[in-house]
Amino acid sequence: MFQKTLAGLGVLTMLTAGALLPPVAGADSEADGRVLMAAPAKNCAVVAQFDGIKDVTTKSYIRKITLSEGLVIRKSRIQDGKIIIPPSGLYYTTRTPKSGVLQGDKVLLLGKLYQFVDQSTKLDVITNLWVDKKKGVPFGDGTKRLQLSKLAMGANGFPVANATFKILKQSGNYYGVAFPVATSKLFTDITSGKLANGSGRKTGTYLPTDKGQDFETEYYASSVAVSGQTYLVAEKVTPKGAMVKEFATGALISMLLSPNDPVEGLLAKGGELKGGGFTAQVTEVGGNYATVKLTCDNSGKSYTKKLGPLTAEVLKYMPVDEERRARFVLRDPADRVQVQLNIYKAGGAFQNGKVQLAMFTDLVKLGNPSPWEADKRFIYRPDT
Amino acid sequence: MFIEGMLENDKQIVLDAANNVFVGPNGYFKVVIDKFDGKTIQAWHVEDAKGNSTGNLAGRSGGKNIDLLVNKNCRTVSHFMKRIALKVLAEQQQQIKQLTK
Numbered sequence: 114m115f116q117k118t119l120a121g122l123g124v125l126t127m128l129t130a131g132a133l134l135p136p137v138a139g140a141d142s143e144a145d146g147r148v149l150m151a152a153p154a155k156n157c158a159v160v161a162q163f164d165g166i167k168d169v170t171t172k173s174y175i176r177k178i179t180l181s182e183g184l185v186i187r188k189s190r191i192q193d194g195k196i197i198i199p200p201s202g203l204y205y206t207t208r209t210p211k212s213g214v215l216q217g218d219k220v221l222l223l224g225k226l227y228q229f230v231d232q233s234t235k236l237d238v239i240t241n242l243w244v245d246k247k248k249g250v251p252f253g254d255g256t257k258r259l260q261l262s263k264l265a266m267g268a269n270g271f272p273v274a275n276a277t278f279k280i281l282k283q284s285g286n287y288y289g290v291a292f293p294v295a296t297s298k299l300f301t302d303i304t305s306g307k308l309a310n311g312s313g314r315k316t317g318t319y320l321p322t323d324k325g326q327d328f329e330t331e332y333y334a335s336s337v338a339v340s341g342q343t344y345l346v347a348e349k350v351t352p353k354g355a356m357v358k359e360f361a362t363g364a365l366i367s368m369l370l371s372p373n374d375p376v377e378g379l380l381a382k383g384g385e386l387k388g389g390g391f392t393a394q395v396t397e398v399g400g401n402y403a404t405v406k407l408t409c410d411n412s413g414k415s416y417t418k419k420l421g422p423l424t425a426e427v428l429k430y431m432p433v434d435e436e437r438r439a440r441f442v443l444r445d446p447a448d449r450v451q452v453q454l455n456i457y458k459a460g461g462a463f464q465n466g467k468v469q470l471a472m473f474t475d476l477v478k479l480g481n482p483s484p485w486e487a488d489k490r491f492i493y494r495p496d497t
Numbered sequence: 498m499f500i501e502g503m504l505e506n507d508k509q510i511v512l513d514a515a516n517n518v519f520v521g522p523n524g525y526f527k528v529v530i531d532k533f534d535g536k537t538i539q540a541w542h543v544e545d546a547k548g549n550s551t552g553n554l555a556g557r558s559g560g561k562n563i564d565l566l567v568n569k570n571c572r573t574v575s576h577f578m579k580r581i582a583l584k585v586l587a588e589q590q591q592q593i594k595q596l597t598k
Binding site: 152153154155156157158159160161162163164165166168179181182183184185186187188189190191194195196197198199200201202203204205206207208209210211212220222223224229232283284285286287365368479484485487488489490491492493494495496497 | 499500501502503504505506507508509510511512513519521522523525526528530533535536537538543544545546547549551554555556557558559561562563564565566567568569570571572573574576577578580581584585
């Protein structure tokens with residue numbers, strides 16, 4: 114089952130259980146291997162701050178956020194009189210707090226701020242997979258691993274296995290949350306609902322000899338660990354490893370950025386925005402929707418869409434709900450320009466019979482991974 | 498939600514005393530090998546596009562690699578830094594002790 118599952122994922126050749134790094138899907142593999150998921154050496158050079166690698170504080174429609182760049186070299190070595198940095202061994206990194214689309218958040222890339230326009234995501238799932246102690250298994254496109262990083266015996270004072278899984282990312286960092294699970298009969302699995310309403314005890318201090326209070330044989334664990342969209346369900350945790358019944362976590366497919374500030378306007382019917390070789394014209398404004406016609410100035414081709422309706426229901430999971438978010442957005446088929454309801458800008462999208470629109474131009478699409486078009490010696494890759 | 502992105506070298510980078518500079522994406526920074534005898538890197542540094550330069554970075558690795566972390570404010574970098582922070586602190590205190598002797 115283990116191999117069958119991995120074969121289904123197209124990563125069977127990568128099955129090295131934590132020893133060798135696999136060739137990377139979506140990028141060329143070299144003889145000496147791409148070093149995704151590796152950390153710098155413990156004796157690496159450390160530069161706390163450097164003028165050329167920046168921190169920039171930006172303000173979006175709803176908040177102030179600080180964006181930070183970084184530079185990392187890993188797995189460099191001396192060989193045959195040369196200094197070698199393997200593929201993916203040197204990376205520039207740009208880090209944000211959780212940036213959202215529609216909200217005016219920005220992304221810092223090589224010292225330049227880009228508007229964060231849109232993104233698409235996927236959910237990678239693996240099922241029924243055995244993971245050995247201190248080993249890991251690749252998932253998704255093979256550029257991340259689910260690691261059984263710790264298998265503690267006796268964490269509670271008696272010999273029972275407690276597993277902690279971590280997600281090892283392309284950068285060599287771990288996903289920010291660990292996933293502790295255990296399945297022994299000596300634990301009460303709280304997924305049974307046992308503690309859903311508390312234990313029934315009242316505030317106070319109890320002794321094990323008190324009637325019904327033998328807490329020294331009362332231990333709790335969970336066979337399920339979660340963090341937002343990410344979840345891990347353990348079938349069995351043993352001293353040698355763990356059987357994962359199901360594990361899922363999200364990843365980016367692509368993102369759209371714009372190097373330009375958006376063209377914005379509060380428009381009545383007939384109003385227009387122009388930019389990037391396109392014209393967006395409002396053809397109808399309703400109470401919670403607007404119809405917009407987007408025309409390419411050169412070809413004359415046009416695309417019309419009703420944006421909205423903007424309701425409390427569709428706003429529940431904004432701006433992360435990709436399907437519903439698309440109702441507020443109009444793009445040309447080649448992803449060159451995006452017009453959207455400017456729902457997070459002060460005043461809201463609809464004001465006195467007018468609609469507030471934002472138009473993002475000269476869009477740049479970055480995949481997972483994709484060549485960095487401005488300098489094709491480099492690959493862009495999200496580490497999410 | 499976007500949190501982090503990387504620009505990484507697609508092909509292997511090879512440096513030596515003659516071919517001693519690697520220019521980063523869009524010329525944003527340079528990795529410069531200043532002194533290398535084929536076995537040990539005695540001196541190397543990073544420069545930005547304006548010519549600002551780090552000091553010699555060869556010390557911690559003893560010249561055996563050019564692995565690197567830059568900018569403690571970037572969480573990607575700081576996660577790695579935290580793994581070695583106590584070691585670096587002890588090393589620096591030892592260096593201060595040597596300098597003040």
